[in-house]
Amino acid sequence: MAGKRARRTLTRETTISDIAAAAGVSKATVSRVMNGVSTVNEEIAKRVRDVVVELGYSPSQTARSLSLGVSQTVGVLVPDLENPMFHQVLNGFNRAAARDGYRVLVADAFEDADREAEVAIDLRDRTDAVALFAPRMTRENLLELIPRISPVVVFNRTTGKNAGSVLIDYREGITLIARHLINLGHKKIAYLSGPTSSRSNWERQKGLDDLRAHEPDVDIIDVPCGHSFQDGYEAWSAFSHTGVSAAIAFNDVVALGLLGRLAEEGVSVPEDLSVAGFDDIPFASYSSPSLTTMTARLSGIGERVWQVLRAEMTDSPDREPVVFSPELVVRGTTKVKA
Amino acid sequence: MAGKRARRTLTRETTISDIAAAAGVSKATVSRVMNGVSTVNEEIAKRVRDVVVELGYSPSQTARSLSLGVSQTVGVLVPDLENPMFHQVLNGFNRAAARDGYRVLVADAFEDADREAEVAIDLRDRTDAVALFAPRMTRENLLELIPRISPVVVFNRTTGKNAGSVLIDYREGITLIARHLINLGHKKIAYLSGPTSSRSNWERQKGLDDLRAHEPDVDIIDVPCGHSFQDGYEAWSAFSHTGVSAAIAFNDVVALGLLGRLAEEGVSVPEDLSVAGFDDIPFASYSSPSLTTMTARLSGIGERVWQVLRAEMTDSPDREPVVFSPELVVRGTTKVKA
């Protein structure tokens, strides 16, 4: 067409205009057919559908999103996609979101707390809402970020009702597991602690503090450790001489790392040492001995995270935190103290 | 403004127009500032930046994508997000994509081969390219789909150079692992086979057929199994009476399931039975005994998948399949036949 300005080159192969032209109808009619609006004459509709198939057309969801003001997409910010725990939560979240017709855009913050806000905003600029999985940023930054990216749900961080939240009650969890060991007669127990910056580690510490206050004859010692296999594997040398009869690991991954080391060292579990984990990752039940741990049905929690986000998107939610109390699963790695 | 039509309600809080108005400049100038175009007077640029901060503005990536014709986003279609193998590949893929400034939109096909094409197209309609992880659809459907969603990379399926592809050479892999067992003196070996519809299972079967042809005195029996923990756990009853001295599992998950069962049954590994897996998932090295398996550095493969997709997006690629030969990792579950 004359008089038109030069346009950029990156453009769609087949657009709604092409279909309209080929079918001899207006774009509006094509749009109606594509969206199943019933007021279209069946004959015309069929003609349009034929052309669509013939030309292999499918609408640009980007254009659709811009026009509709919604993208049917939500973002998930994960602090570290390496961590199997988030895989499970993500899996449940994605499954539930898909059921409601939403797609999920994932972004990994690579454990860089300082970059989280920026990534979260970018995510939000492409989607209808975002889920923050266990954000590492300071509480101050979190509370500042939330209104900027609402609707938002936060997993495993409190939000003071500024956003929906889903929490795992680690404090109660560690209490349950420690009580289990105490009931088995263990008096000296090691806690292989997680990253110091981690809220969930902090909560576990609080739970153990409670216990120390109530059980003066039980000695719970803190072994700085970490969150990885390797950390658990290496932690042994830090407490092998303490004479503890039981160890609680920050999480299952750490517990399995420890288990691997113990097997190598000829320390038999649970005879010489009882070991407990946290999270109940799928492999926990299949290690040998199978791992005593706290279960939290992570993928179920993921589904719940989605539901809370959904509520943020639609209702005016009450924002009462949804808290999951982990349950003790006694398996093969813990037994009565010799 | 008078005469304007009523518009829908779902609209952005702060747009480029708001910034332009508040800063007393045109939208073009705001756009230039946001994109760091240097030809803007520093004084004006500062004013714009101040307003941006003040109003908490960030550009709609949807609008940007539509205008630019590019979204800096790619889709990944996973057959089953439940499978840890895909988590690892996804992790590597996402990491590499992020490094190049791309975001990743994930979609799970929930093992429904019939829905894959539809989901892949939807993914492509929102993104610049898509990666198909081990698609379950027929080859015919795959070849039909590829041109529709190009640029595309396919992981673990051949494409006849219609698209870039990255493959794990399972046939060679299973050969290596079986030879390892044969060298250890095992003459009767069970193969716990995977889903019959799976290409990767089919390839393993071919590898074993090769072996049967070359090693007439070795008996490799096929035990229909599956891909899950549970499948491995349950498979034992199907071959406990066959007198095999070694078992090769379809993958590590199955192997770990079997290991769990064997521990319960009092069958000691590797003394009574050697067991080998496939994939080298993270937990393989931490089971006890640690699992002999084939390793394929899955997250490294994920990065490679990204690179191939990147090439599809930019170059005119040669599409020679990138094939990874898994390597044998001998650990604790295999030993010389008693």
Added chain:
DNA sequence: TTGAAAGCGCTAACAT
């Protein structure tokens, strides 16, 4: 250096 306006590919309000 800056602004006006066209255009990206859709949807929906309005008119017919």
Added chain:
DNA sequence: ATGTTAGCGCTTTCAA
């Protein structure tokens, strides 16, 4: 029932 057209929020060409 169908078409016309404004508008979603940006980018970029062209003119000033």
